[in-house]
Amino acid sequence: MQTDTGSEWEAVFVDPIGQVVQQRWADAVLAVAFEELEPVSAFxxxxxxxWGPGQWWSATTGRHVACGSAPMRAQLMVLDRDPEVVGLAGRPVRLLWRDARGQVRSWVPQLFARHRDGTALLADCPSHPEAGGERAQRAATVLEAACAQAGWNYRRLEPLEKTLSANLKWLAGYRHPRNAGRPRLAAAVREVFAQPRPLIEGAEAVGDPIEVLPAVFHALWHGHLTTPLNVPLHERVLVRSGVGEGRRSSTSTGSLASSSASADEHLATDGAGDAASRTDGRHRGGGW
Known part of the structure; x- marks a missing residue:
């Protein structure tokens, strides 16, 4: 290992059979599918x-992702809706390097996201910009350089604005395929919102809202329908069919705003939600 400004960083990870491996960073980024690995160390x-550590069920991968904080869960929601993201993992790799005095340093980024083009994002999800202090800032500089060498990115993701966070949490409860509804229902939901119209009005035009609303929320999560997410969701919010197919990136709605994400709820083991029990509930970010 060279110093923090050098090129010989090393990666430590747990391989698929459970063995701890230490490998040159430059080799690991080419050969290792970090999105498929378990955490190299527990949250x-x-x-x-x-809040305590838990699991986020990913609509992108159909698997659980280890998660350790409310801000991290919020960023997982954003990435889970991004059509360019194809893989997610929590703490799959530790980076090792030597500082200017020759001492070995290490850092485990909280989040790994694999993009469709094969590149990747390593990220931390601090609760506020100064979280982690000077050590986190020094590590960020090293991680930025190491990721740049690999053609990847490293970011300290800012907490979501509260309204956006609340809206995403609501829609995330319907992300599981079980909420899509019958094929004819899914098609009818898209058709009824071909032109913008109030959410409840469109749902009632399709059928019983108790059956239709979960399909509407599922379509909003996956981007088949769209509505502004920087204002509270309510029954009269305007909804329209999505411009394209598939999941939509939440970054277009200002997902990296500066306000803190809500940390009022503990992570559930599944996290995919129960549409039948949620339809009559009230949305904490709006009028439900």
Whole structure:
């Protein structure tokens, strides 16, 4: 390993058969499918916090992703809706390097996302810009350089604006395929919103809202339908069919705003939600 400005960083990860491997970073980025690996180290449990480590069920991969905080879950929601993201993992790799004094340093980014073009994002999800202090800032500089060498990106993702976070949490409860509805229902939902119209009006035009609304929310999550997510969702919000097919990136709605994401709810093991029990509930970010 060379110093933090050198090129010989090393990667530590747990391979698919459970063995800990240490490998040159330049080799690992070419050969290792980090999106398929388990965490190289567990997310910490902090006594007294209302949040603890859990699992996020990804609509992108159909698998669970290890998650350690409310801000990280919010960023997983954003990436899980991004059509360019094809793989997600929590803490799959540790980067090792030597600092200017020759001491070995390490950092485990919280989040890994694989893009459709084969590139990747390593990210941390701090609760506020100064989280982690000077050590986190120094590590960010090293990670940026290491990722740039690989043609990847490293980012410290800013917490979501509260309304966007609440809207995404609501729609995420319907991300599972079980909420898509019958094929004819899914097609009817898209057709009824071919022109913009209020959400409840379109749902009632298709049929019983108890059956139709889960399909509408599922389509909104996956981008088959669109509506502004920077204002609270409510029954009169205007909805229209999506311009393209597939999931839509939430970044177009200002997902990297500066306000903190809500941390009021603990991660469920599945996290995919139960549409039948949610349809009559009230949306914390709007009028449901």
């Amino acid at each position: 910490p449990v902090v006594p007294g916090r209302r």
